[in-house]
Amino acid sequence: MNGAQDLGGQHGMGPVAPEKDEPYFHAEWEKRALGLTLSCGAFGAWTIDESRHARESLPPATYLAASYYEIWIRALETLLKRHGFVSAAELAEGRMLEKGTEPKRILTADRVAGVLAKGGPCDRPVAEAPVFAVGQRVRTRNFNPETHTRLPRYARAKTGIVEAVQGSFVFPDDNAHGKGENPQWVYTVVFEAQEIWGEGADPSLTVSIDAWESYLERA
């Protein structure tokens, strides 16, 4: 979706302002936000793609004004309500009012190390051979779905070179919306800056994205 999350190439966002000796957390609630997000993700009720879509679906003014942990919490509330684990009234009152959905799994402290060490691999086999080969010129498609996609706006309808075939992975554009994993080949596609940014682009710059096969056409 063309939401506030699709930031590549936007202007006016200000300086980067790196913080010297930055702590991992800037407030206690950020620690809880991290732990809550991971604990609820461990229910197995939604995928990482659905959670990314919940974050990018925040109203743009909210998204751009929020810290990333705030984005996580707002999206987590959406996901918990959508899947019936908590109600809006419970969030408003800050206490349990009714029984909700039972999760498949609950992340207990003794399981944390194992769950984090395992992660969530999302490579999946596909039967077909890759359509594109290393060195091939490809053009990204031009589309503007209101749904989830990982093809940024700045890289749509652009011609680049396949630099690597990276394996086959869950297709987020489908998986975010409960349409199945439908894995596809993923390619690293590299673009000259002039192709993306046109006049005045830095001639020493190239930019790559990792693109699912259906994002690409022969150039």
Place this chain on the structure above:
Amino acid sequence: MHDHDDHDHHDNHFSDMQARVKALETVLTQKGLIDPAAIDAIVDTYETKVGPRNGARVVAKAWSEPDFADWLSRDATAAIASLDYTGRQGEHMRAVFNTPETHNLVVCTLCSCYPWAVLGLPPVWYKAPPYRSRAVIDPRGVLEEFGLTLPDTKKIRVWDSTAELRYIVIPERPEGTEGLDQEALADLVTRDSMIGTGLARPVGAGQ
């Protein structure tokens, strides 16, 4: 946000978030959906166990052992897993090597994808709009804000982490480090040098 009896700083955004997250954790705990001790364990993992020292050891080993560097370039996931750095947001790793000709820079313009298994949790700036918007269009300007000025002749390659591959930059080995062992070399490898917003420290520059 909603009124609560335990605070009165409603004009303060951070205390509002504190209350909002507290309410959420309370509901989830009362419903038996979360284990608060699991949250403590998650936080402890990323405060004390999984951080950029992991990545620094990967870099130091790559600098010291050509065979490991070669493995890292061909199959970073397996090479890094051989050091026991695996798991969440490190499932599918790629290592990209700086050279005298090319400087690499990693960004996630669409969200906050970052190689947790080797670098830990990302800094705020990595997840914030200024870096995410500008890294792909004005990387030299971004690097200047980190105090890094690259010569015009140096090529810049920006890797936008749009899929599930997670990138670690292998910075160039500083000169005069031939006699150092891997732990001493790892001391020269900053978090930012593995994102591409910095270089490895010169010898004797201190921490």
